[in-house]
Each structure stands twice: as structure tokens, then as C-alpha cells.
Amino acid sequence: MREITFSQATLEAMKEEMQRDDTIFVMGEDIARQGGIFGQFKGLPDDFGTDRIIDTPISETAIIGSAIGAALAGMRPVADMHFADFMGITMDEVFNQMAKIRYMFGGQTKIPMVIRAPDGLIRSGAAQHSQSIEAWFNNIPGIKVVAPSNPSDAKGLLKAAIRSDDPIIYFENKDLYRQSGPVSEEEELLVEIGKAKVARAGTDVTIVSYSVMMNNALEAAEILEKEGYSVEVIDLITLSPFDEKTVIESVKKTHRLLIAHEAVKKGGLGGEVAAVVAEEAIDYLDAPIIRVGAKFTPVPFSPTLEEAYRPKTHEIVDGIRSMFI
Structure with missing residues (x-):
């Protein structure tokens, strides 16, 4: 079995899912121009164009709000947060909209979207770029929160999250991006959400x-x-x-x-x-x-x-x- 990095594993997951389903698109800061701050979207604009890999203004509120609207309209958006620390400004969209809409509409609609949230310590990232904030979201009914620990689970979990009809926050620790590990080349590598x-x-x-x-x-x-x-x-x-x-x-x-x-x-x-x-x-x-x-x-x-x-x-x-x- 080949070994790839955590970052490469998430990139493979994105490519495979975007090839499989043309309703999937990505939005975030510097993801088309730069390939993401940690390179986790590198090359995707060449494969799928900038209509599916979308650079946004520096507004996490707009990114999450637009993703919710797109999900309601039948798309499967993946919203990148650059740093998880910046999600504080999105709390109304996450707490009161993304997490609640399916319930408030009696299950008549769904919110199939993923928020990718790079979190955790990074050398001298300091007070505003190094936090682990997953506990904030564990108190919100209506969303699922996941956090893989290795490249294989990173790939399988991201693929499963994208296919889910529920909104999911996908925490990816920045220290793990360069960590290598064995990953199957099987395209249907999926990790069950909710199972330890x-x-x-x-x-x-x-x-x-x-x-x-x-x-x-x-x-x-x-x-x-x-x-x-x-x-x-x-x-x-x-x-x-x-x-x-x-x-x-x-x-x-x-x-x-x-x-x-x-x-x-x-x-x-x-x-x-x-x-x-x-x-x-x-x-x-x-x-x-x-x-x-x-x-x-x-x-x-x-x-x-x-x-x-x-x-x-x-x-x-x-x-x-x-x-x-």
C-alpha cells in the first residue's frame, strides 16, 4: 500500500468526489489562486476550473452563508475556513441557520455541506491562528463534527462527509498535513461517520x-x-x-x-x-x-x-x- 501525506489524502478525496458529482464545488480564500494556505487544494482549479474552485473575499460570514444557500438549492458546497479560529464570526450562520434549517422545515429540505476547518497549533501561530475550537460545536444539535488523525481516515472521512446530507464540520489539524501514512488506492475508501x-x-x-x-x-x-x-x-x-x-x-x-x-x-x-x-x-x-x-x-x-x-x-x-x- 502506498504512503501519502494527510494533505495529499484530502486532495485525492476532493478530486474523486468532484469527478463523481458535478454538484460539488469549493469556496474559500486563496484556494484557486494559491491552492489553499496549506496546499490542500493545489491543482484543483486546473482540473475543475474557477467556477467550481472559487476564491472569495475575506468574509467567513459570506462563505458560510453562500454555502448554506447553495446547499438549499441542491448543490454540495465545501467551504474552507482558512483557519478554524476565524469561525467565530460565522456563529449565526452555523448555530441558527446551518444547524437548524432541516429541523425547522420538518425534514423537507437538507443541508449537504462541509466546512473544512484547519485547527490546532502551528509554530508561532499565536493566539488567533492556533486554537482547537471543536468543543464549541459539540453543543449544537443538527451538525456533525469530525476530526481525522491519519491520512487514510482523512481521505475516507472527507469523502463520507461530502456525501452526507447533513452539515458537517471537518477539523483538520495543521500539524498533520505533512504526516505520511498508508492509504488504499481504492476509490470507495469511506470512513463511517459516528463510529470510533x-x-x-x-x-x-x-x-x-x-x-x-x-x-x-x-x-x-x-x-x-x-x-x-x-x-x-x-x-x-x-x-x-x-x-x-x-x-x-x-x-x-x-x-x-x-x-x-x-x-x-x-x-x-x-x-x-x-x-x-x-x-x-x-x-x-x-x-x-x-x-x-x-x-x-x-x-x-x-x-x-x-x-x-x-x-x-x-x-x-x-x-x-x-x-x-
Whole structure:
């Protein structure tokens, strides 16, 4: 099986889906002229023209609003946010329009659109270009939120999101763009939305993670294996609605749970996962649930301070060790 980067995998997904369905188009800032700020749309204007790869003014509100209108009219728009941080200005369109229209119209219409949202730390991106904001959207009924952790899932999940009749926010961590991994050449590579994956089986403790922190979770599992701990690692993939069944079944087996994400710990998705497990499986727990996340502060510009802000593998390892004391 060939290896390609995360960015190349998403590009393949876009090409294959746009070839398959001519109602799919992309809109965003600098995607036709520049191929996207991270190169994730490179070459698409040559293949599909600038009527389907559309450069927009610097207005996230206009991008999302236009995408909603196009979806209502029968198209399948993909709206690129440049940086996920800029989605704050789109909250009315996302909260009150995109997420609600299908419900308010009694299911008579649908909103088949995808918002691509590059998120997470990037060297010295600082306070306005480095945030992980997925937890904002997990509290909104009517949308789905996904976040792949590797090139194969990046491709299959984007293809599945584009084909979905529901609005989906597709978070793609900027640190993952250059990460390589095996990806099947099968065109029908699809990842089921709403289903988590057991990335590593174990019996002593469960780590639940997603996106870029899956690298840390798997690294921690390797370290702990050498110390005699059998660690199960679950990749959520879909954050809303997350796969409660897979998580609870794992905790009932291992009796311990640690949740790790790059987003700030306070108010992060880890709190929701912990609450669900406490409600559904508290009698199975042999140790307190532990969360690992970023510090509750704006992302610093200084590389040294940024590194101090970033959640680390050793925090996962130390947290799990503490469960067995």
C-alpha cells in the first residue's frame, strides 16, 4: 500500500468526489489562486476550473452563508475556513441557520455541506491562528463534527462527509498535513461517520483521543507496554455525536479511562466523554478519570511558551501510572 501525506489524502478525496458529482464545488480564500494556505487544494482549479474552485473575499460570514444557500438549492458546497479560529464570526450562520434549517422545515429540505476547518497549533501561530475550537460545536444539535488523525481516515472521512446530507464540520489539524501514512488506492475508501475505532487493543486502561493527539496516545501506549501495562487506544474520529458505545464497552473491560486532546482541558470534549462514562459505567471504574489537555490560556507566540502550552506524551504516561498506585 502506498504512503501519502494527510494533505495529499484530502486532495485525492476532493478530486474523486468532484469527478463523481458535478454538484460539488469549493469556496474559500486563496484556494484557486494559491491552492489553499496549506496546499490542500493545489491543482484543483486546473482540473475543475474557477467556477467550481472559487476564491472569495475575506468574509467567513459570506462563505458560510453562500454555502448554506447553495446547499438549499441542491448543490454540495465545501467551504474552507482558512483557519478554524476565524469561525467565530460565522456563529449565526452555523448555530441558527446551518444547524437548524432541516429541523425547522420538518425534514423537507437538507443541508449537504462541509466546512473544512484547519485547527490546532502551528509554530508561532499565536493566539488567533492556533486554537482547537471543536468543543464549541459539540453543543449544537443538527451538525456533525469530525476530526481525522491519519491520512487514510482523512481521505475516507472527507469523502463520507461530502456525501452526507447533513452539515458537517471537518477539523483538520495543521500539524498533520505533512504526516505520511498508508492509504488504499481504492476509490470507495469511506470512513463511517459516528463510529470510533479501536486503534490499539488493551486490557488495563483506555485512552480516548482524536486528531493530532492520537500520535501522543499511541506513543504513550508503547512506553507503558514496556512497563507491563496493556493500553487500549480509541480514536473517536467523529466528535459529535461521539461513539458512546465503543468507549463504554472499552471502559467496562479496562476499568480505567484517560482522555487526551490538544484543545484546552477546561470545557473540552474530554469533559463530555468523562461525564458520559460516569453516568453509564461509574461502577466499573477502579480509578478516577483523568483528562489531558492544553493549559487554560491563549496560545503564546514564543516557541518556548508554545511548547509549554502543548499537551505532552509524558502527561498521558504519568496520568496512567498514577491510576495504579
